[in-house]
Amino acid sequence: MHSVLNQEIFASRRNKLLSLLPNQSAVILLSASEKIRNRDNAYPFRQNSNFWYLSGFPEDCAVIFLSRRGKKDFYMLCSKPRNPEMEIWTGHIIGPSDAKNLYAADETYSIDDAAEKIAAFLSEAEIKNIYTTFDGVELASETQEFIQAVKAKGGAANSANYLDIEPFESELRLIKSIEEQNLMFEAGRISALGHRAAMLAAKPNAYEYTVQAAIEAEFRRHKGCSPAFSTIAAAGKNACCLHYQRNSSPLKDGDLLLIDAGAEYAGYAGDISRTFPINGKFSRDQQALYEVVLHAQTEAIKNAKIGKTHAELHRETSILLMQGLIDLQIIEGEAKELVESEEAKKYYPHGTGHWLGLDTHDVGNYKEPDGQSRIYREGMTLTVEPGIYLQEQDETIPERWRGIGIRIEDDIVITAQGAEVLSADAPKTISEIEQLLAGRS
Numbered sequence: 478m479h480s481v482l483n484q485e486i487f488a489s490r491r492n493k494l495l496s497l498l499p500n501q502s503a504v505i506l507l508s509a510s511e512k513i514r515n516r517d518n519a520y521p522f523r524q525n526s527n528f529w530y531l532s533g534f535p536e537d538c539a540v541i542f543l544s545r546r547g548k549k550d551f552y553m554l555c556s557k558p559r560n561p562e563m564e565i566w567t568g569h570i571i572g573p574s575d576a577k578n579l580y581a582a583d584e585t586y587s588i589d590d591a592a593e594k595i596a597a598f599l600s601e602a603e604i605k606n607i608y609t610t611f612d613g614v615e616l617a618s619e620t621q622e623f624i625q626a627v628k629a630k631g632g633a634a635n636s637a638n639y640l641d642i643e644p645f646e647s648e649l650r651l652i653k654s655i656e657e658q659n660l661m662f663e664a665g666r667i668s669a670l671g672h673r674a675a676m677l678a679a680k681p682n683a684y685e686y687t688v689q690a691a692i693e694a695e696f697r698r699h700k701g702c703s704p705a706f707s708t709i710a711a712a713g714k715n716a717c718c719l720h721y722q723r724n725s726s727p728l729k730d731g732d733l734l735l736i737d738a739g740a741e742y743a744g745y746a747g748d749i750s751r752t753f754p755i756n757g758k759f760s761r762d763q764q765a766l767y768e769v770v771l772h773a774q775t776e777a778i779k780n781a782k783i784g785k786t787h788a789e790l791h792r793e794t795s796i797l798l799m800q801g802l803i804d805l806q807i808i809e810g811e812a813k814e815l816v817e818s819e820e821a822k823k824y825y826p827h828g829t830g831h832w833l834g835l836d837t838h839d840v841g842n843y844k845e846p847d848g849q850s851r852i853y854r855e856g857m858t859l860t861v862e863p864g865i866y867l868q869e870q871d872e873t874i875p876e877r878w879r880g881i882g883i884r885i886e887d888d889i890v891i892t893a894q895g896a897e898v899l900s901a902d903a904p905k906t907i908s909e910i911e912q913l914l915a916g917r918s
Protein backbone atom coordinates (compact mmCIF):
# COMPACT_ATOMS: atom_id res chain seq x y z
CA MET A 478 0.00 0.00 0.00
CA HIS A 479 1.55 3.28 -1.03
CA SER A 480 0.04 6.72 -0.72
CA VAL A 481 -0.64 8.74 -3.83
CA LEU A 482 -2.39 11.46 -1.84
CA ASN A 483 -0.47 14.43 -0.47
CA GLN A 484 -0.06 15.13 3.22
CA GLU A 485 -2.46 18.10 3.15
CA ILE A 486 -5.31 15.67 2.48
CA PHE A 487 -4.42 13.52 5.49
CA ALA A 488 -4.06 16.68 7.64
CA SER A 489 -7.50 17.91 6.62
CA ARG A 490 -9.00 14.51 7.51
CA ARG A 491 -7.40 14.68 10.97
CA ASN A 492 -8.72 18.21 11.36
CA LYS A 493 -12.26 17.19 10.34
CA LEU A 494 -12.24 14.25 12.74
CA LEU A 495 -11.07 16.40 15.68
CA SER A 496 -13.72 18.99 14.90
CA LEU A 497 -16.41 16.31 15.41
CA LEU A 498 -15.19 15.53 18.95
CA PRO A 499 -15.90 17.50 22.15
CA ASN A 500 -13.23 19.67 23.78
CA GLN A 501 -10.51 17.92 25.79
CA SER A 502 -10.61 14.85 23.54
CA ALA A 503 -7.84 12.78 22.04
CA VAL A 504 -7.63 9.98 19.49
CA ILE A 505 -5.34 6.96 19.82
CA LEU A 506 -5.12 4.55 16.89
CA LEU A 507 -2.82 1.58 16.39
CA SER A 508 -1.49 0.39 13.05
CA ALA A 509 -2.27 -3.13 11.89
CA SER A 510 0.16 -5.79 13.11
CA GLU A 511 2.08 -8.25 11.06
CA LYS A 512 0.11 -11.53 10.95
CA ILE A 513 2.05 -14.78 10.97
CA ARG A 514 0.91 -17.37 8.41
CA ASN A 515 3.14 -20.16 9.69
CA ARG A 516 6.48 -20.20 11.49
CA ASP A 517 8.68 -17.35 10.21
CA ASN A 518 6.40 -16.61 7.31
CA ALA A 519 4.05 -13.62 7.54
CA TYR A 520 1.01 -12.70 5.44
CA PRO A 521 1.59 -9.69 3.19
CA PHE A 522 1.15 -6.64 5.43
CA ARG A 523 -2.04 -4.61 4.97
CA GLN A 524 -2.39 -1.39 6.93
CA ASN A 525 -5.47 -0.82 9.11
CA SER A 526 -7.89 1.29 7.05
CA ASN A 527 -8.82 3.76 9.82
CA PHE A 528 -5.15 4.28 10.66
CA TRP A 529 -4.30 4.69 6.98
CA TYR A 530 -7.13 7.15 6.33
CA LEU A 531 -5.71 9.55 8.91
CA SER A 532 -1.99 9.08 8.33
CA GLY A 533 -1.01 7.38 5.08
CA PHE A 534 1.74 5.77 7.19
CA PRO A 535 2.60 2.33 5.80
CA GLU A 536 4.35 0.49 8.65
CA ASP A 537 3.24 -1.85 11.44
CA CYS A 538 4.20 -1.19 15.11
CA ALA A 539 2.99 2.40 14.92
CA VAL A 540 0.56 4.59 16.89
CA ILE A 541 -1.07 7.88 15.97
CA PHE A 542 -2.21 10.32 18.62
CA LEU A 543 -4.44 13.30 17.76
CA SER A 544 -5.62 16.08 20.00
CA ARG A 545 -5.74 19.85 20.26
CA ARG A 546 -3.49 22.31 22.03
CA GLY A 547 -5.76 25.29 22.54
CA LYS A 548 -7.33 25.69 19.10
CA LYS A 549 -4.43 24.13 17.21
CA ASP A 550 -4.47 20.50 16.01
CA PHE A 551 -1.77 18.30 17.46
CA TYR A 552 -0.50 15.14 15.72
CA MET A 553 1.98 12.71 17.26
CA LEU A 554 3.21 9.71 15.26
CA CYS A 555 5.19 6.96 16.99
CA SER A 556 6.84 4.26 14.92
CA LYS A 557 9.64 1.71 14.77
CA PRO A 558 13.11 3.18 15.29
CA ARG A 559 15.70 2.75 12.53
CA ASN A 560 17.76 -0.41 12.95
CA PRO A 561 20.42 -0.97 10.26
CA GLU A 562 21.04 -4.59 11.27
CA MET A 563 17.36 -5.47 11.19
CA GLU A 564 16.81 -3.52 7.97
CA ILE A 565 19.09 -5.99 6.16
CA TRP A 566 16.25 -8.47 6.73
CA THR A 567 13.15 -6.34 6.71
CA GLY A 568 14.04 -3.56 4.32
CA HIS A 569 13.97 0.16 5.02
CA ILE A 570 12.33 1.42 8.20
CA ILE A 571 11.16 5.04 8.00
CA GLY A 572 12.04 5.91 11.59
CA PRO A 573 10.74 8.82 13.71
CA SER A 574 13.22 11.36 12.36
CA ASP A 575 12.19 11.07 8.69
CA ALA A 576 8.53 10.44 9.61
CA LYS A 577 8.25 13.96 11.04
CA ASN A 578 8.70 15.64 7.65
CA LEU A 579 7.31 12.91 5.41
CA TYR A 580 4.07 12.55 7.37
CA ALA A 581 3.67 16.13 8.60
CA ALA A 582 3.56 15.19 12.28
CA ASP A 583 4.08 17.78 15.02
CA GLU A 584 6.07 15.30 17.06
CA THR A 585 7.43 11.86 16.28
CA TYR A 586 8.90 9.32 18.67
CA SER A 587 10.03 5.75 18.79
CA ILE A 588 7.17 3.33 19.46
CA ASP A 589 9.11 2.38 22.61
CA ASP A 590 8.42 5.86 24.03
CA ALA A 591 4.81 6.11 22.78
CA ALA A 592 3.04 5.24 26.06
CA GLU A 593 5.11 7.73 28.06
CA LYS A 594 4.76 10.62 25.57
CA ILE A 595 1.02 10.08 25.19
CA ALA A 596 0.48 9.80 28.96
CA ALA A 597 2.32 13.12 29.45
CA PHE A 598 0.20 14.90 26.83
CA LEU A 599 -3.05 13.53 28.28
CA SER A 600 -2.23 14.88 31.72
CA GLU A 601 -0.86 18.22 30.57
CA ALA A 602 -3.91 18.92 28.36
CA GLU A 603 -6.36 17.49 30.96
CA ILE A 604 -7.89 15.13 28.40
CA LYS A 605 -11.29 13.78 29.43
CA ASN A 606 -12.31 11.64 26.41
CA ILE A 607 -10.09 9.19 24.56
CA TYR A 608 -11.47 7.89 21.27
CA THR A 609 -9.98 4.62 20.13
CA THR A 610 -10.72 1.20 18.66
CA PHE A 611 -13.37 -1.05 20.15
CA ASP A 612 -14.33 -4.60 19.37
CA GLY A 613 -17.99 -4.60 20.34
CA VAL A 614 -18.26 -3.11 23.85
CA GLU A 615 -14.64 -3.83 24.82
CA LEU A 616 -11.45 -2.19 23.68
CA ALA A 617 -9.89 -4.14 20.80
CA SER A 618 -7.30 -6.48 22.29
CA GLU A 619 -4.08 -4.87 21.04
CA THR A 620 -5.49 -1.43 21.80
CA GLN A 621 -6.32 -2.58 25.31
CA GLU A 622 -2.74 -3.69 25.82
CA PHE A 623 -1.42 -0.32 24.65
CA ILE A 624 -3.90 1.65 26.79
CA GLN A 625 -2.75 -0.40 29.81
CA ALA A 626 0.81 0.71 29.09
CA VAL A 627 -0.30 4.36 28.89
CA LYS A 628 -2.26 4.05 32.15
CA ALA A 629 0.78 2.53 33.84
CA LYS A 630 2.59 5.85 33.33
CA GLY A 631 -0.04 7.48 35.59
CA GLY A 632 -2.11 10.62 35.14
CA ALA A 633 -5.18 11.50 33.06
CA ALA A 634 -5.22 8.19 31.15
CA ASN A 635 -6.60 6.60 34.32
CA SER A 636 -9.54 8.98 34.77
CA ALA A 637 -10.50 9.54 31.11
CA ASN A 638 -13.56 8.04 29.37
CA TYR A 639 -12.75 5.59 26.61
CA LEU A 640 -15.04 5.85 23.59
CA ASP A 641 -15.33 4.25 20.17
CA ILE A 642 -13.88 6.31 17.30
CA GLU A 643 -15.63 4.17 14.67
CA PRO A 644 -18.95 6.11 14.36
CA PHE A 645 -17.05 9.36 13.79
CA GLU A 646 -14.41 8.10 11.41
CA SER A 647 -16.80 5.94 9.40
CA GLU A 648 -19.02 8.95 8.74
CA LEU A 649 -16.01 10.77 7.29
CA ARG A 650 -14.93 7.75 5.23
CA LEU A 651 -18.44 7.24 3.84
CA ILE A 652 -18.24 10.38 1.70
CA LYS A 653 -15.40 10.17 -0.82
CA SER A 654 -13.53 13.27 -1.92
CA ILE A 655 -12.77 13.83 -5.62
CA GLU A 656 -9.22 12.58 -5.00
CA GLU A 657 -10.57 9.35 -3.51
CA GLN A 658 -13.09 8.96 -6.32
CA ASN A 659 -10.23 9.20 -8.81
CA LEU A 660 -8.37 6.40 -7.00
CA MET A 661 -11.55 4.33 -7.04
CA PHE A 662 -11.98 4.90 -10.80
CA GLU A 663 -8.47 3.50 -11.18
CA ALA A 664 -9.29 0.51 -8.94
CA GLY A 665 -12.42 -0.02 -11.08
CA ARG A 666 -10.48 0.24 -14.32
CA ILE A 667 -7.85 -2.27 -13.25
CA SER A 668 -10.51 -4.60 -11.83
CA ALA A 669 -12.35 -4.48 -15.17
CA LEU A 670 -9.14 -5.28 -17.09
CA GLY A 671 -8.80 -8.33 -14.86
CA HIS A 672 -12.33 -9.47 -15.71
CA ARG A 673 -11.59 -9.17 -19.44
CA ALA A 674 -8.47 -11.31 -18.96
CA ALA A 675 -10.54 -13.83 -16.97
CA MET A 676 -13.08 -14.11 -19.78
CA LEU A 677 -10.31 -14.80 -22.27
CA ALA A 678 -8.78 -17.46 -20.02
CA ALA A 679 -12.01 -19.34 -19.31
CA LYS A 680 -12.47 -22.23 -21.72
CA PRO A 681 -14.01 -25.67 -21.53
CA ASN A 682 -11.64 -28.06 -19.70
CA ALA A 683 -9.69 -25.27 -18.02
CA TYR A 684 -10.20 -24.91 -14.25
CA GLU A 685 -11.64 -22.29 -11.99
CA TYR A 686 -8.10 -21.65 -10.72
CA THR A 687 -6.88 -21.07 -14.29
CA VAL A 688 -9.26 -18.15 -14.43
CA GLN A 689 -8.29 -16.96 -10.95
CA ALA A 690 -4.64 -16.99 -12.03
CA ALA A 691 -5.44 -14.93 -15.13
CA ILE A 692 -7.42 -12.27 -13.30
CA GLU A 693 -4.92 -11.90 -10.46
CA ALA A 694 -1.99 -11.77 -12.91
CA GLU A 695 -3.74 -8.96 -14.76
CA PHE A 696 -4.25 -7.03 -11.50
CA ARG A 697 -0.54 -7.44 -10.79
CA ARG A 698 0.44 -6.26 -14.25
CA HIS A 699 -1.28 -2.94 -13.58
CA LYS A 700 0.59 -0.92 -10.94
CA GLY A 701 1.33 -4.07 -8.95
CA CYS A 702 -2.23 -4.43 -7.67
CA SER A 703 -3.31 -7.33 -5.46
CA PRO A 704 -6.82 -8.72 -5.08
CA ALA A 705 -8.87 -6.59 -2.66
CA PHE A 706 -10.48 -9.81 -1.36
CA SER A 707 -10.37 -13.53 -2.11
CA THR A 708 -11.28 -14.14 -5.74
CA ILE A 709 -14.42 -16.17 -6.38
CA ALA A 710 -14.35 -18.22 -9.61
CA ALA A 711 -17.45 -20.39 -9.48
CA ALA A 712 -18.50 -22.58 -12.40
CA GLY A 713 -21.95 -24.12 -12.83
CA LYS A 714 -23.69 -24.88 -9.57
CA ASN A 715 -20.73 -23.59 -7.54
CA ALA A 716 -22.10 -20.12 -8.34
CA CYS A 717 -25.03 -20.84 -6.01
CA CYS A 718 -22.60 -20.76 -3.06
CA LEU A 719 -22.19 -17.04 -2.30
CA HIS A 720 -18.70 -17.18 -0.80
CA TYR A 721 -17.31 -20.05 -2.88
CA GLN A 722 -13.50 -19.88 -2.75
CA ARG A 723 -12.28 -23.37 -3.49
CA ASN A 724 -11.81 -22.47 -7.16
CA SER A 725 -10.78 -26.03 -8.05
CA SER A 726 -13.48 -27.37 -10.39
CA PRO A 727 -13.09 -27.94 -14.12
CA LEU A 728 -14.99 -25.63 -16.46
CA LYS A 729 -17.72 -27.51 -18.32
CA ASP A 730 -18.97 -26.75 -21.80
CA GLY A 731 -22.52 -25.47 -21.37
CA ASP A 732 -22.10 -24.07 -17.84
CA LEU A 733 -21.89 -20.46 -16.75
CA LEU A 734 -18.91 -19.11 -14.82
CA LEU A 735 -19.43 -16.51 -12.10
CA ILE A 736 -16.42 -14.41 -11.16
CA ASP A 737 -16.46 -11.99 -8.22
CA ALA A 738 -13.10 -10.26 -7.92
CA GLY A 739 -11.52 -6.86 -7.63
CA ALA A 740 -8.16 -5.16 -7.46
CA GLU A 741 -6.98 -2.94 -4.62
CA TYR A 742 -5.32 0.24 -5.84
CA ALA A 743 -3.67 2.68 -3.40
CA GLY A 744 -5.71 1.05 -0.64
CA TYR A 745 -9.07 1.36 -2.44
CA ALA A 746 -11.03 -1.71 -3.48
CA GLY A 747 -12.68 -2.58 -6.75
CA ASP A 748 -15.42 -5.23 -6.54
CA ILE A 749 -16.88 -6.56 -9.78
CA SER A 750 -18.95 -9.66 -10.56
CA ARG A 751 -19.57 -11.00 -14.03
CA THR A 752 -21.27 -14.21 -15.18
CA PHE A 753 -20.68 -15.62 -18.65
CA PRO A 754 -20.92 -18.84 -20.68
CA ILE A 755 -17.79 -21.00 -20.62
CA ASN A 756 -18.31 -22.11 -24.24
CA GLY A 757 -18.82 -18.53 -25.43
CA LYS A 758 -22.58 -18.61 -26.14
CA PHE A 759 -25.46 -18.20 -23.67
CA SER A 760 -28.10 -20.92 -24.03
CA ARG A 761 -31.67 -19.71 -24.41
CA ASP A 762 -32.46 -20.31 -20.71
CA GLN A 763 -29.18 -18.81 -19.54
CA GLN A 764 -29.79 -15.77 -21.69
CA ALA A 765 -33.34 -15.33 -20.36
CA LEU A 766 -32.23 -15.49 -16.74
CA TYR A 767 -29.21 -13.28 -17.41
CA GLU A 768 -31.47 -10.62 -18.93
CA VAL A 769 -33.59 -10.62 -15.76
CA VAL A 770 -30.55 -9.91 -13.57
CA LEU A 771 -29.09 -7.42 -16.05
CA HIS A 772 -32.36 -5.49 -16.25
CA ALA A 773 -32.59 -5.32 -12.43
CA GLN A 774 -28.95 -4.21 -12.25
CA THR A 775 -29.17 -1.44 -14.87
CA GLU A 776 -32.42 -0.17 -13.34
CA ALA A 777 -30.81 -0.11 -9.89
CA ILE A 778 -27.85 1.90 -11.22
CA LYS A 779 -30.26 4.33 -12.89
CA ASN A 780 -32.22 4.72 -9.65
CA ALA A 781 -29.25 5.04 -7.29
CA LYS A 782 -29.59 8.79 -7.00
CA ILE A 783 -29.26 11.45 -4.32
CA GLY A 784 -32.31 11.17 -2.05
CA LYS A 785 -33.02 7.49 -2.69
CA THR A 786 -32.68 5.22 0.36
CA HIS A 787 -30.53 2.11 0.44
CA ALA A 788 -33.51 -0.01 1.57
CA GLU A 789 -35.78 1.29 -1.20
CA LEU A 790 -33.19 0.47 -3.89
CA HIS A 791 -32.96 -3.07 -2.53
CA ARG A 792 -36.74 -3.45 -2.39
CA GLU A 793 -37.23 -2.26 -5.98
CA THR A 794 -34.41 -4.49 -7.22
CA SER A 795 -35.79 -7.53 -5.38
CA ILE A 796 -39.22 -6.97 -6.93
CA LEU A 797 -37.75 -6.76 -10.44
CA LEU A 798 -35.84 -10.01 -9.89
CA MET A 799 -38.92 -11.84 -8.58
CA GLN A 800 -41.06 -10.51 -11.45
CA GLY A 801 -38.45 -11.90 -13.84
CA LEU A 802 -38.59 -15.34 -12.21
CA ILE A 803 -42.40 -15.28 -12.36
CA ASP A 804 -42.39 -14.25 -16.03
CA LEU A 805 -40.06 -17.15 -16.86
CA GLN A 806 -42.42 -19.47 -14.92
CA ILE A 807 -39.62 -20.53 -12.61
CA ILE A 808 -41.66 -19.56 -9.56
CA GLU A 809 -45.26 -18.60 -8.92
CA GLY A 810 -46.73 -15.79 -6.88
CA GLU A 811 -46.86 -12.04 -6.75
CA ALA A 812 -43.49 -10.24 -6.85
CA LYS A 813 -44.20 -7.65 -4.13
CA GLU A 814 -45.62 -10.29 -1.82
CA LEU A 815 -42.62 -12.56 -2.29
CA VAL A 816 -40.37 -9.66 -1.29
CA GLU A 817 -42.48 -8.57 1.67
CA SER A 818 -42.77 -12.12 3.03
CA GLU A 819 -38.98 -12.51 2.53
CA GLU A 820 -39.57 -15.61 0.39
CA ALA A 821 -37.54 -13.76 -2.23
CA LYS A 822 -34.45 -14.37 -0.06
CA LYS A 823 -34.47 -18.00 -1.17
CA TYR A 824 -33.40 -16.87 -4.63
CA TYR A 825 -31.81 -13.51 -3.72
CA PRO A 826 -30.29 -13.92 -0.24
CA HIS A 827 -27.95 -10.91 -0.21
CA GLY A 828 -28.29 -7.14 -0.37
CA THR A 829 -28.28 -5.10 -3.57
CA GLY A 830 -25.06 -3.37 -2.58
CA HIS A 831 -22.60 -2.34 0.11
CA TRP A 832 -20.38 0.67 0.72
CA LEU A 833 -17.04 0.40 -1.05
CA GLY A 834 -13.78 2.17 -0.26
CA LEU A 835 -10.63 1.38 1.69
CA ASP A 836 -12.45 -1.75 2.80
CA THR A 837 -14.36 -3.88 0.30
CA HIS A 838 -17.28 -3.91 2.71
CA ASP A 839 -16.56 -0.35 3.66
CA VAL A 840 -17.49 1.43 6.88
CA GLY A 841 -20.56 3.62 7.11
CA ASN A 842 -23.88 3.22 8.85
CA TYR A 843 -26.69 1.87 6.65
CA LYS A 844 -29.13 3.87 8.78
CA GLU A 845 -29.71 7.57 9.32
CA PRO A 846 -29.48 8.82 12.94
CA ASP A 847 -33.29 8.56 13.17
CA GLY A 848 -33.13 4.83 12.36
CA GLN A 849 -34.46 5.15 8.80
CA SER A 850 -32.57 3.63 5.91
CA ARG A 851 -29.60 5.66 4.70
CA ILE A 852 -30.34 8.32 2.10
CA TYR A 853 -27.81 8.44 -0.75
CA ARG A 854 -25.67 11.56 -0.84
CA GLU A 855 -23.10 12.92 -3.25
CA GLY A 856 -19.72 11.19 -2.87
CA MET A 857 -20.98 7.87 -1.51
CA THR A 858 -19.49 4.86 -3.29
CA LEU A 859 -21.15 1.48 -3.34
CA THR A 860 -21.63 -1.72 -5.27
CA VAL A 861 -24.79 -2.61 -7.19
CA GLU A 862 -24.94 -6.39 -7.40
CA PRO A 863 -28.26 -8.16 -7.87
CA GLY A 864 -28.13 -11.90 -8.36
CA ILE A 865 -30.32 -14.95 -8.76
CA TYR A 866 -29.35 -18.32 -7.29
CA LEU A 867 -31.41 -21.39 -8.18
CA GLN A 868 -30.16 -24.18 -5.94
CA GLU A 869 -29.46 -27.59 -7.44
CA GLN A 870 -31.53 -29.38 -4.78
CA ASP A 871 -34.55 -27.04 -5.02
CA GLU A 872 -37.38 -29.30 -6.13
CA THR A 873 -39.91 -26.47 -6.11
CA ILE A 874 -38.53 -25.08 -9.38
CA PRO A 875 -38.50 -26.77 -12.82
CA GLU A 876 -35.51 -29.07 -13.15
CA ARG A 877 -33.90 -27.35 -16.11
CA TRP A 878 -33.30 -24.18 -14.05
CA ARG A 879 -31.64 -25.85 -11.09
CA GLY A 880 -27.97 -25.19 -10.32
CA ILE A 881 -27.71 -21.79 -12.00
CA GLY A 882 -26.25 -18.76 -10.21
CA ILE A 883 -25.92 -15.33 -11.82
CA ARG A 884 -24.61 -12.12 -10.27
CA ILE A 885 -23.76 -8.87 -12.01
CA GLU A 886 -21.90 -6.30 -9.93
CA ASP A 887 -20.59 -2.84 -10.67
CA ASP A 888 -19.13 -0.10 -8.51
CA ILE A 889 -20.73 3.35 -8.53
CA VAL A 890 -20.24 6.81 -7.09
CA ILE A 891 -23.30 8.93 -6.34
CA THR A 892 -22.92 12.31 -8.06
CA ALA A 893 -25.20 15.31 -8.59
CA GLN A 894 -25.90 13.91 -12.08
CA GLY A 895 -26.79 10.41 -10.84
CA ALA A 896 -24.70 7.27 -10.46
CA GLU A 897 -21.38 7.14 -12.26
CA VAL A 898 -20.06 3.64 -12.90
CA LEU A 899 -16.45 3.07 -11.77
CA SER A 900 -16.22 -0.37 -13.37
CA ALA A 901 -17.72 0.24 -16.80
CA ASP A 902 -14.89 -1.40 -18.77
CA ALA A 903 -15.94 -4.95 -17.85
CA PRO A 904 -18.19 -6.37 -20.63
CA LYS A 905 -21.74 -6.76 -19.35
CA THR A 906 -24.38 -7.02 -22.07
CA ILE A 907 -24.87 -10.36 -23.79
CA SER A 908 -23.51 -9.04 -27.07
CA GLU A 909 -20.44 -7.44 -25.42
CA ILE A 910 -19.66 -10.68 -23.59
CA GLU A 911 -20.22 -13.00 -26.56
CA GLN A 912 -18.16 -10.73 -28.78
CA LEU A 913 -15.18 -10.80 -26.41
CA LEU A 914 -15.50 -14.58 -25.95
CA ALA A 915 -15.63 -15.11 -29.72
CA GLY A 916 -12.13 -13.63 -29.91
CA ARG A 917 -10.58 -16.31 -27.65
CA SER A 918 -7.75 -18.23 -29.25
Ligand SMILES: [Mn+2]
Nearest residue numbers: 748860862886
Ligand atom coordinates in the same frame (compact mmCIF):
# COMPACT_ATOMS: atom_id res chain seq x y z
MN1 LIG B 1 -19.59 -6.91 -3.51
